[in-house]
Amino acid sequence: MTGKVIFLSHIHQESKLAVEFKTAIEDEFSGFVDVFVSSDGTSIPAGANFLNRIEQGLVACVGAIYLISPNSVNRNWINFELGAVWIRNAIDIASGKQPIPAIPICHSGIKPSALPIPLNNLNAIVGTEASQIESAFRSLQTAVGAKGRLKTDFDALAAAAILFERNYTLGDNIAKMMALGVEKNQRNVAIDFARSNANSSSITMNFADLDMPSVDEIIRMEKGVLKGIISTKINGSGIGFGSAGTRNIANLEVSVDPKLIIEFAEMIRNAA
Known part of the structure:
Protein backbone atom coordinates (compact mmCIF):
# COMPACT_ATOMS: atom_id res chain seq x y z
CA MET A 1 0.00 0.00 0.00
CA THR A 2 1.39 3.35 -1.06
CA GLY A 3 -1.24 5.88 0.04
CA LYS A 4 -2.96 6.64 3.31
CA VAL A 5 -5.07 3.74 4.54
CA ILE A 6 -8.81 3.57 5.16
CA PHE A 7 -9.71 0.40 7.06
CA LEU A 8 -12.98 -1.21 5.95
CA SER A 9 -14.35 -3.75 8.42
CA HIS A 10 -16.93 -6.32 7.30
CA ILE A 11 -17.96 -9.95 7.55
CA HIS A 12 -17.29 -12.36 4.71
CA GLN A 13 -20.94 -12.56 3.63
CA GLU A 14 -20.91 -8.81 2.97
CA SER A 15 -17.73 -8.73 0.89
CA LYS A 16 -19.59 -7.63 -2.27
CA LEU A 17 -20.82 -4.50 -0.53
CA ALA A 18 -17.33 -3.94 0.90
CA VAL A 19 -15.89 -3.99 -2.62
CA GLU A 20 -18.50 -1.43 -3.78
CA PHE A 21 -17.39 1.00 -1.07
CA LYS A 22 -13.70 0.21 -1.49
CA THR A 23 -13.86 0.95 -5.22
CA ALA A 24 -15.80 4.18 -4.71
CA ILE A 25 -13.42 5.46 -2.02
CA GLU A 26 -10.27 4.65 -4.02
CA ASP A 27 -11.76 6.23 -7.14
CA GLU A 28 -12.74 9.34 -5.20
CA PHE A 29 -9.36 9.81 -3.50
CA SER A 30 -7.17 8.39 -6.25
CA GLY A 31 -3.53 8.82 -5.33
CA PHE A 32 -4.35 9.61 -1.70
CA VAL A 33 -5.86 6.42 -0.35
CA ASP A 34 -5.70 2.65 -0.25
CA VAL A 35 -8.66 0.88 1.28
CA PHE A 36 -7.79 -2.14 3.41
CA VAL A 37 -10.40 -4.87 2.87
CA SER A 38 -9.43 -8.25 4.28
CA SER A 39 -11.44 -10.23 1.71
CA ASP A 40 -10.32 -8.54 -1.51
CA GLY A 41 -7.24 -10.72 -2.12
CA THR A 42 -5.05 -7.61 -2.36
CA SER A 43 -4.94 -6.17 1.15
CA ILE A 44 -3.89 -9.60 2.46
CA PRO A 45 -2.07 -11.55 -0.29
CA ALA A 46 -2.11 -15.34 -0.34
CA GLY A 47 0.42 -16.71 2.16
CA ALA A 48 0.57 -13.56 4.28
CA ASN A 49 -0.04 -13.68 8.02
CA PHE A 50 -3.71 -12.74 8.31
CA LEU A 51 -3.70 -11.36 11.84
CA ASN A 52 -0.48 -9.39 11.33
CA ARG A 53 -1.90 -7.71 8.23
CA ILE A 54 -5.11 -6.85 10.09
CA GLU A 55 -3.06 -5.32 12.90
CA GLN A 56 -0.94 -3.32 10.42
CA GLY A 57 -4.08 -1.99 8.75
CA LEU A 58 -5.60 -0.95 12.06
CA VAL A 59 -2.41 0.79 13.18
CA ALA A 60 -1.78 2.59 9.89
CA CYS A 61 -5.31 3.71 8.99
CA VAL A 62 -6.38 7.36 9.00
CA GLY A 63 -10.06 6.39 9.01
CA ALA A 64 -12.22 3.33 9.52
CA ILE A 65 -15.63 2.32 8.26
CA TYR A 66 -17.67 -0.63 9.46
CA LEU A 67 -20.38 -2.40 7.49
CA ILE A 68 -23.06 -3.10 10.08
CA SER A 69 -26.05 -5.35 9.48
CA PRO A 70 -28.21 -7.54 11.74
CA ASN A 71 -25.81 -10.37 10.83
CA SER A 72 -22.57 -8.52 11.56
CA VAL A 73 -23.38 -6.27 14.51
CA ASN A 74 -22.39 -8.80 17.16
CA ARG A 75 -19.60 -10.59 15.28
CA ASN A 76 -16.29 -10.89 17.10
CA TRP A 77 -14.11 -9.53 14.30
CA ILE A 78 -16.22 -6.41 13.79
CA ASN A 79 -16.04 -5.63 17.49
CA PHE A 80 -12.32 -6.45 17.66
CA GLU A 81 -11.58 -4.04 14.80
CA LEU A 82 -13.86 -1.39 16.26
CA GLY A 83 -12.18 -1.74 19.65
CA ALA A 84 -8.73 -1.31 18.14
CA VAL A 85 -9.66 2.03 16.56
CA TRP A 86 -11.56 3.07 19.68
CA ILE A 87 -8.43 2.60 21.81
CA ARG A 88 -6.30 4.40 19.23
CA ASN A 89 -8.66 7.37 19.37
CA ALA A 90 -8.72 7.39 23.17
CA ILE A 91 -4.91 7.51 23.24
CA ASP A 92 -4.80 10.22 20.55
CA ILE A 93 -7.34 12.40 22.39
CA ALA A 94 -5.37 12.02 25.64
CA SER A 95 -2.23 13.10 23.75
CA GLY A 96 -3.94 16.14 22.24
CA LYS A 97 -4.19 14.63 18.77
CA GLN A 98 -7.20 14.49 16.47
CA PRO A 99 -9.08 11.17 16.52
CA ILE A 100 -9.58 9.38 13.23
CA PRO A 101 -13.13 9.03 11.85
CA ALA A 102 -14.81 5.72 12.71
CA ILE A 103 -18.04 5.41 10.73
CA PRO A 104 -20.57 2.57 10.98
CA ILE A 105 -22.47 2.10 7.71
CA CYS A 106 -25.84 0.53 8.51
CA HIS A 107 -27.59 -1.68 5.96
CA SER A 108 -29.88 -4.65 5.42
CA GLY A 109 -32.36 -3.91 8.16
CA ILE A 110 -30.45 -2.18 10.95
CA LYS A 111 -30.68 1.56 11.61
CA PRO A 112 -28.27 3.89 13.46
CA SER A 113 -30.85 4.39 16.22
CA ALA A 114 -30.89 0.63 16.89
CA LEU A 115 -27.13 0.16 17.27
CA PRO A 116 -25.90 -1.23 20.59
CA ILE A 117 -23.29 0.39 22.82
CA PRO A 118 -20.61 1.44 21.90
CA LEU A 119 -21.54 1.66 18.21
CA ASN A 120 -24.40 4.04 18.99
CA ASN A 121 -21.86 6.59 20.23
CA LEU A 122 -20.41 6.92 16.72
CA ASN A 123 -21.80 8.94 13.82
CA ALA A 124 -23.37 6.05 11.95
CA ILE A 125 -24.98 6.48 8.55
CA VAL A 126 -27.55 4.60 6.46
CA GLY A 127 -25.67 2.98 3.58
CA THR A 128 -28.55 3.27 1.14
CA GLU A 129 -28.99 7.04 1.56
CA ALA A 130 -26.94 9.03 -0.96
CA SER A 131 -26.75 12.18 1.18
CA GLN A 132 -25.50 10.23 4.20
CA ILE A 133 -22.87 8.41 2.14
CA GLU A 134 -21.68 11.79 0.88
CA SER A 135 -21.39 13.02 4.47
CA ALA A 136 -19.21 10.01 5.32
CA PHE A 137 -17.00 10.67 2.29
CA ARG A 138 -16.52 14.28 3.43
CA SER A 139 -15.26 13.00 6.79
CA LEU A 140 -12.84 10.72 4.97
CA GLN A 141 -11.79 13.61 2.72
CA THR A 142 -10.75 15.60 5.77
CA ALA A 143 -8.95 12.59 7.25
CA VAL A 144 -6.82 11.99 4.15
CA GLY A 145 -6.06 15.69 3.66
CA ALA A 146 -7.86 16.04 0.34
CA LYS A 147 -9.86 19.09 -0.75
CA GLY A 148 -12.35 20.14 -3.37
CA ARG A 149 -15.67 18.93 -4.73
CA LEU A 150 -16.41 15.25 -4.41
CA LYS A 151 -16.87 13.49 -7.75
CA THR A 152 -18.50 10.24 -6.64
CA ASP A 153 -21.99 9.48 -7.99
CA PHE A 154 -23.58 8.94 -4.58
CA ASP A 155 -26.96 8.07 -6.06
CA ALA A 156 -25.32 5.23 -8.00
CA LEU A 157 -23.45 4.01 -4.92
CA ALA A 158 -26.65 4.08 -2.86
CA ALA A 159 -28.42 2.16 -5.64
CA ALA A 160 -25.67 -0.49 -5.58
CA ALA A 161 -26.13 -0.79 -1.81
CA ILE A 162 -29.89 -1.15 -2.23
CA LEU A 163 -29.38 -3.93 -4.80
CA PHE A 164 -26.95 -5.72 -2.48
CA GLU A 165 -29.39 -5.32 0.41
CA ARG A 166 -32.23 -6.87 -1.57
CA ASN A 167 -30.21 -9.91 -2.57
CA TYR A 168 -28.66 -10.30 0.87
CA THR A 169 -31.88 -10.04 2.88
CA LEU A 170 -33.71 -12.14 0.31
CA GLY A 171 -31.21 -14.93 0.88
CA ASP A 172 -31.76 -14.76 4.65
CA ASN A 173 -35.51 -15.00 4.23
CA ILE A 174 -35.40 -17.80 1.65
CA ALA A 175 -33.13 -19.73 4.03
CA LYS A 176 -35.47 -19.09 6.97
CA MET A 177 -38.46 -20.26 4.94
CA MET A 178 -36.67 -23.45 3.92
CA ALA A 179 -35.55 -24.09 7.51
CA LEU A 180 -39.16 -23.88 8.66
Whole structure:
Protein backbone atom coordinates (compact mmCIF):
# COMPACT_ATOMS: atom_id res chain seq x y z
CA MET A 1 0.00 0.00 0.00
CA THR A 2 1.39 3.35 -1.06
CA GLY A 3 -1.24 5.88 0.04
CA LYS A 4 -2.96 6.64 3.31
CA VAL A 5 -5.07 3.74 4.54
CA ILE A 6 -8.81 3.57 5.16
CA PHE A 7 -9.71 0.40 7.06
CA LEU A 8 -12.98 -1.21 5.95
CA SER A 9 -14.35 -3.75 8.42
CA HIS A 10 -16.93 -6.32 7.30
CA ILE A 11 -17.96 -9.95 7.55
CA HIS A 12 -17.29 -12.36 4.71
CA GLN A 13 -20.94 -12.56 3.63
CA GLU A 14 -20.91 -8.81 2.97
CA SER A 15 -17.73 -8.73 0.89
CA LYS A 16 -19.59 -7.63 -2.27
CA LEU A 17 -20.82 -4.50 -0.53
CA ALA A 18 -17.33 -3.94 0.90
CA VAL A 19 -15.89 -3.99 -2.62
CA GLU A 20 -18.50 -1.43 -3.78
CA PHE A 21 -17.39 1.00 -1.07
CA LYS A 22 -13.70 0.21 -1.49
CA THR A 23 -13.86 0.95 -5.22
CA ALA A 24 -15.80 4.18 -4.71
CA ILE A 25 -13.42 5.46 -2.02
CA GLU A 26 -10.27 4.65 -4.02
CA ASP A 27 -11.76 6.23 -7.14
CA GLU A 28 -12.74 9.34 -5.20
CA PHE A 29 -9.36 9.81 -3.50
CA SER A 30 -7.17 8.39 -6.25
CA GLY A 31 -3.53 8.82 -5.33
CA PHE A 32 -4.35 9.61 -1.70
CA VAL A 33 -5.86 6.42 -0.35
CA ASP A 34 -5.70 2.65 -0.25
CA VAL A 35 -8.66 0.88 1.28
CA PHE A 36 -7.79 -2.14 3.41
CA VAL A 37 -10.40 -4.87 2.87
CA SER A 38 -9.43 -8.25 4.28
CA SER A 39 -11.44 -10.23 1.71
CA ASP A 40 -10.32 -8.54 -1.51
CA GLY A 41 -7.24 -10.72 -2.12
CA THR A 42 -5.05 -7.61 -2.36
CA SER A 43 -4.94 -6.17 1.15
CA ILE A 44 -3.89 -9.60 2.46
CA PRO A 45 -2.07 -11.55 -0.29
CA ALA A 46 -2.11 -15.34 -0.34
CA GLY A 47 0.42 -16.71 2.16
CA ALA A 48 0.57 -13.56 4.28
CA ASN A 49 -0.04 -13.68 8.02
CA PHE A 50 -3.71 -12.74 8.31
CA LEU A 51 -3.70 -11.36 11.84
CA ASN A 52 -0.48 -9.39 11.33
CA ARG A 53 -1.90 -7.71 8.23
CA ILE A 54 -5.11 -6.85 10.09
CA GLU A 55 -3.06 -5.32 12.90
CA GLN A 56 -0.94 -3.32 10.42
CA GLY A 57 -4.08 -1.99 8.75
CA LEU A 58 -5.60 -0.95 12.06
CA VAL A 59 -2.41 0.79 13.18
CA ALA A 60 -1.78 2.59 9.89
CA CYS A 61 -5.31 3.71 8.99
CA VAL A 62 -6.38 7.36 9.00
CA GLY A 63 -10.06 6.39 9.01
CA ALA A 64 -12.22 3.33 9.52
CA ILE A 65 -15.63 2.32 8.26
CA TYR A 66 -17.67 -0.63 9.46
CA LEU A 67 -20.38 -2.40 7.49
CA ILE A 68 -23.06 -3.10 10.08
CA SER A 69 -26.05 -5.35 9.48
CA PRO A 70 -28.21 -7.54 11.74
CA ASN A 71 -25.81 -10.37 10.83
CA SER A 72 -22.57 -8.52 11.56
CA VAL A 73 -23.38 -6.27 14.51
CA ASN A 74 -22.39 -8.80 17.16
CA ARG A 75 -19.60 -10.59 15.28
CA ASN A 76 -16.29 -10.89 17.10
CA TRP A 77 -14.11 -9.53 14.30
CA ILE A 78 -16.22 -6.41 13.79
CA ASN A 79 -16.04 -5.63 17.49
CA PHE A 80 -12.32 -6.45 17.66
CA GLU A 81 -11.58 -4.04 14.80
CA LEU A 82 -13.86 -1.39 16.26
CA GLY A 83 -12.18 -1.74 19.65
CA ALA A 84 -8.73 -1.31 18.14
CA VAL A 85 -9.66 2.03 16.56
CA TRP A 86 -11.56 3.07 19.68
CA ILE A 87 -8.43 2.60 21.81
CA ARG A 88 -6.30 4.40 19.23
CA ASN A 89 -8.66 7.37 19.37
CA ALA A 90 -8.72 7.39 23.17
CA ILE A 91 -4.91 7.51 23.24
CA ASP A 92 -4.80 10.22 20.55
CA ILE A 93 -7.34 12.40 22.39
CA ALA A 94 -5.37 12.02 25.64
CA SER A 95 -2.23 13.10 23.75
CA GLY A 96 -3.94 16.14 22.24
CA LYS A 97 -4.19 14.63 18.77
CA GLN A 98 -7.20 14.49 16.47
CA PRO A 99 -9.08 11.17 16.52
CA ILE A 100 -9.58 9.38 13.23
CA PRO A 101 -13.13 9.03 11.85
CA ALA A 102 -14.81 5.72 12.71
CA ILE A 103 -18.04 5.41 10.73
CA PRO A 104 -20.57 2.57 10.98
CA ILE A 105 -22.47 2.10 7.71
CA CYS A 106 -25.84 0.53 8.51
CA HIS A 107 -27.59 -1.68 5.96
CA SER A 108 -29.88 -4.65 5.42
CA GLY A 109 -32.36 -3.91 8.16
CA ILE A 110 -30.45 -2.18 10.95
CA LYS A 111 -30.68 1.56 11.61
CA PRO A 112 -28.27 3.89 13.46
CA SER A 113 -30.85 4.39 16.22
CA ALA A 114 -30.89 0.63 16.89
CA LEU A 115 -27.13 0.16 17.27
CA PRO A 116 -25.90 -1.23 20.59
CA ILE A 117 -23.29 0.39 22.82
CA PRO A 118 -20.61 1.44 21.90
CA LEU A 119 -21.54 1.66 18.21
CA ASN A 120 -24.40 4.04 18.99
CA ASN A 121 -21.86 6.59 20.23
CA LEU A 122 -20.41 6.92 16.72
CA ASN A 123 -21.80 8.94 13.82
CA ALA A 124 -23.37 6.05 11.95
CA ILE A 125 -24.98 6.48 8.55
CA VAL A 126 -27.55 4.60 6.46
CA GLY A 127 -25.67 2.98 3.58
CA THR A 128 -28.55 3.27 1.14
CA GLU A 129 -28.99 7.04 1.56
CA ALA A 130 -26.94 9.03 -0.96
CA SER A 131 -26.75 12.18 1.18
CA GLN A 132 -25.50 10.23 4.20
CA ILE A 133 -22.87 8.41 2.14
CA GLU A 134 -21.68 11.79 0.88
CA SER A 135 -21.39 13.02 4.47
CA ALA A 136 -19.21 10.01 5.32
CA PHE A 137 -17.00 10.67 2.29
CA ARG A 138 -16.52 14.28 3.43
CA SER A 139 -15.26 13.00 6.79
CA LEU A 140 -12.84 10.72 4.97
CA GLN A 141 -11.79 13.61 2.72
CA THR A 142 -10.75 15.60 5.77
CA ALA A 143 -8.95 12.59 7.25
CA VAL A 144 -6.82 11.99 4.15
CA GLY A 145 -6.06 15.69 3.66
CA ALA A 146 -7.86 16.04 0.34
CA LYS A 147 -9.86 19.09 -0.75
CA GLY A 148 -12.35 20.14 -3.37
CA ARG A 149 -15.67 18.93 -4.73
CA LEU A 150 -16.41 15.25 -4.41
CA LYS A 151 -16.87 13.49 -7.75
CA THR A 152 -18.50 10.24 -6.64
CA ASP A 153 -21.99 9.48 -7.99
CA PHE A 154 -23.58 8.94 -4.58
CA ASP A 155 -26.96 8.07 -6.06
CA ALA A 156 -25.32 5.23 -8.00
CA LEU A 157 -23.45 4.01 -4.92
CA ALA A 158 -26.65 4.08 -2.86
CA ALA A 159 -28.42 2.16 -5.64
CA ALA A 160 -25.67 -0.49 -5.58
CA ALA A 161 -26.13 -0.79 -1.81
CA ILE A 162 -29.89 -1.15 -2.23
CA LEU A 163 -29.38 -3.93 -4.80
CA PHE A 164 -26.95 -5.72 -2.48
CA GLU A 165 -29.39 -5.32 0.41
CA ARG A 166 -32.23 -6.87 -1.57
CA ASN A 167 -30.21 -9.91 -2.57
CA TYR A 168 -28.66 -10.30 0.87
CA THR A 169 -31.88 -10.04 2.88
CA LEU A 170 -33.71 -12.14 0.31
CA GLY A 171 -31.21 -14.93 0.88
CA ASP A 172 -31.76 -14.76 4.65
CA ASN A 173 -35.51 -15.00 4.23
CA ILE A 174 -35.40 -17.80 1.65
CA ALA A 175 -33.13 -19.73 4.03
CA LYS A 176 -35.47 -19.09 6.97
CA MET A 177 -38.46 -20.26 4.94
CA MET A 178 -36.67 -23.45 3.92
CA ALA A 179 -35.55 -24.09 7.51
CA LEU A 180 -39.16 -23.88 8.66
CA GLY A 181 -40.30 -26.35 6.01
CA VAL A 182 -37.43 -28.80 5.47
CA GLU A 183 -35.45 -30.82 7.99
CA LYS A 184 -31.72 -30.06 7.85
CA ASN A 185 -30.83 -33.56 6.63
CA GLN A 186 -33.26 -33.18 3.71
CA ARG A 187 -32.22 -29.75 2.45
CA ASN A 188 -29.70 -31.09 -0.05
CA VAL A 189 -32.55 -33.10 -1.60
CA ALA A 190 -34.55 -29.88 -2.03
CA ILE A 191 -31.53 -28.08 -3.49
CA ASP A 192 -30.89 -30.92 -5.93
CA PHE A 193 -34.56 -30.78 -6.95
CA ALA A 194 -34.16 -27.07 -7.68
CA ARG A 195 -30.99 -27.70 -9.70
CA SER A 196 -32.69 -30.40 -11.77
CA ASN A 197 -35.41 -27.86 -12.63
CA ALA A 198 -33.17 -24.82 -12.98
CA ASN A 199 -34.67 -23.82 -16.34
CA SER A 200 -38.20 -23.67 -14.92
CA SER A 201 -39.65 -20.37 -13.75
CA SER A 202 -41.15 -22.01 -10.67
CA ILE A 203 -41.05 -25.26 -8.71
CA THR A 204 -43.48 -26.47 -6.09
CA MET A 205 -42.20 -28.12 -2.93
CA ASN A 206 -44.42 -30.02 -0.51
CA PHE A 207 -43.64 -29.29 3.13
CA ALA A 208 -45.33 -32.27 4.78
CA ASP A 209 -46.69 -32.53 8.33
CA LEU A 210 -45.63 -29.05 9.42
CA ASP A 211 -46.63 -27.71 12.81
CA MET A 212 -49.22 -24.99 12.35
CA PRO A 213 -46.95 -22.26 13.84
CA SER A 214 -44.44 -23.00 11.04
CA VAL A 215 -47.22 -22.98 8.44
CA ASP A 216 -48.49 -19.65 9.77
CA GLU A 217 -44.97 -18.14 9.75
CA ILE A 218 -44.34 -19.12 6.11
CA ILE A 219 -47.70 -17.66 5.10
CA ARG A 220 -46.79 -14.44 6.94
CA MET A 221 -43.54 -14.35 4.98
CA GLU A 222 -45.50 -14.82 1.75
CA LYS A 223 -47.53 -11.72 2.61
CA GLY A 224 -44.55 -9.74 3.89
CA VAL A 225 -40.82 -10.17 3.33
CA LEU A 226 -41.29 -12.74 0.52
CA LYS A 227 -44.28 -11.10 -1.14
CA GLY A 228 -44.15 -11.82 -4.87
CA ILE A 229 -41.30 -14.29 -4.29
CA ILE A 230 -43.20 -17.34 -3.00
CA SER A 231 -46.78 -18.56 -3.15
CA THR A 232 -48.32 -21.06 -0.77
CA LYS A 233 -51.28 -23.43 -0.58
CA ILE A 234 -52.41 -25.57 2.33
CA ASN A 235 -53.02 -29.07 1.03
CA GLY A 236 -54.64 -30.91 3.89
CA SER A 237 -54.44 -30.59 7.66
CA GLY A 238 -54.93 -32.81 10.66
CA ILE A 239 -53.62 -33.96 14.01
CA GLY A 240 -50.10 -35.27 14.49
CA PHE A 241 -49.12 -37.65 17.29
CA GLY A 242 -45.73 -37.87 18.96
CA SER A 243 -43.88 -38.28 22.23
CA ALA A 244 -44.79 -34.70 23.18
CA GLY A 245 -48.49 -35.35 22.57
CA THR A 246 -50.83 -34.22 19.82
CA ARG A 247 -50.27 -31.21 17.57
CA ASN A 248 -52.04 -29.50 14.71
CA ILE A 249 -50.26 -30.10 11.42
CA ALA A 250 -50.72 -29.35 7.72
CA ASN A 251 -49.15 -30.05 4.36
CA LEU A 252 -48.01 -26.81 2.74
CA GLU A 253 -47.19 -26.42 -0.93
CA VAL A 254 -44.66 -23.66 -1.58
CA SER A 255 -43.90 -22.42 -5.10
CA VAL A 256 -40.66 -20.52 -5.73
CA ASP A 257 -38.17 -19.76 -8.49
CA PRO A 258 -35.60 -22.62 -8.38
CA LYS A 259 -32.82 -20.16 -9.18
CA LEU A 260 -33.30 -18.62 -5.74
CA ILE A 261 -32.88 -21.99 -4.04
CA ILE A 262 -29.71 -22.57 -6.07
CA GLU A 263 -28.33 -19.07 -5.45
CA PHE A 264 -28.80 -19.28 -1.70
CA ALA A 265 -28.04 -23.00 -1.32
CA GLU A 266 -25.24 -22.49 1.22
CA MET A 267 -27.40 -20.27 3.40
CA ILE A 268 -30.21 -22.83 3.20
CA ARG A 269 -27.91 -25.68 4.26
CA ASN A 270 -26.63 -23.72 7.27
CA ALA A 271 -29.89 -22.14 8.44
CA ALA A 272 -30.80 -23.00 12.03
